[in-house]
Amino acid sequence: MSADTAPAATGSATNPGPAVAPPTHDEVMAALATVIDPELGADIVSLGMVPSVDITPDGLVTVGVKLTIRGCPLRAEIKKEVESKVSVHPGVSDVKISWGEMDADERSEVMTKARWNARQNAPDTEIPLSCKVLAIASGKGGVGKSSVTVNLAAALAGAGHTVGVLDADIWGFSVPRLLGISDRMEARQIEGSDKPKIVPNERPVGDGVLKVVSTGFLVEEDTALMWRGLMLTKAVEQFLRDVQWGDLDYLLIDMPPGTGDVQMGLARMLPSTDLIVVTTPALAAQKVAQRAADMAQRSFLSVIGVIENMSAFTCDHGESYALFGEGGGEALADAIGAPLLGKVPLEAAVAAGGDAGDPVSLAGTGAAADEFRSIARQILSEIAPPTPPANLDMAGCTAREFESVTAVAVSRG
16 A cells, blocks of 8 residues: 555544454445445445454554545545444444545546446436447548448438437537438327426338437427536437337437547446447548547447548549548558458538438438448348347347456456
């Protein structure tokens, strides 16, 4: 333990002296296991915050507690809880705490455990357990992530599936325009619910249907939403818990760019989510997109594929031009160990379809339309085939060995 962790008397004795034998090490650890770190949401023993416990014959208990940072604002609260829980034992004459600070490896491991605990205690949502949840993510804006989301959703619905589209890019919502939907969302009283539920807007697509939820259905298209991180997360939580999604084969989530509050909230609420990362061919964009993959892996989400968007432009006479560079998709796929699902070329038809609210993957022709449909076929057949409810295996949600997951996450830094 570092020099700044010398034992410090913290709190007065609750008993004048041990009337009975002092507690055992196991008894003290059991008491400490009831002390919850308010920020991390788990007990300080399972989080590895208690490196030592010393007990003297006269009942003095000295507890080593390592904090994630030296100036942890919750130190006083943890101190109070440790003293109160340990001093309940009649053999304890006094409680002292020897404070310490975690090193980088220990801090990484405790945050890994905290994320795992949050994942295992995910709140209930209205998303069916059999639904395949695919988050379409990017490291930064401007890579065509929303266009990729709606074209894949439309292609999946066109194959006869019921597909939800959640526009989680609360600030930069664009899904309503890209899908040509402008109706306001409504809340209705649903049978079996004690409060009204939001009903998604729907668009039939061939034998399938799109169910769409976006803040764009709540405000005017040119209205700026000036919400901070907590409000954004709460909005997404409401879209998952207070929307009557009904039956879904797939839910595609248009994620906001980056690795902020919304991403962490979704990882906590929908731990079975799989991530598809969108990048452009530029190597600089690939490096930024890699952060989104790293966020997912640290939150125990599976990255199932990479899509390179705005790939080479081919003019009418057949010449190709790498306007945004080349190699970014392959480099990202290699770096994160996920397959490259496709390379969507830069075509005017994609933008025109988005402006018209008619995704090119539906009835469009050309290389981009063909590529979107090819990626959708891969999702259906190989990457994330639909799961019939009768075949749903709940064991997969909790049967993974935590030690191996922790080791992998910690090794990533």
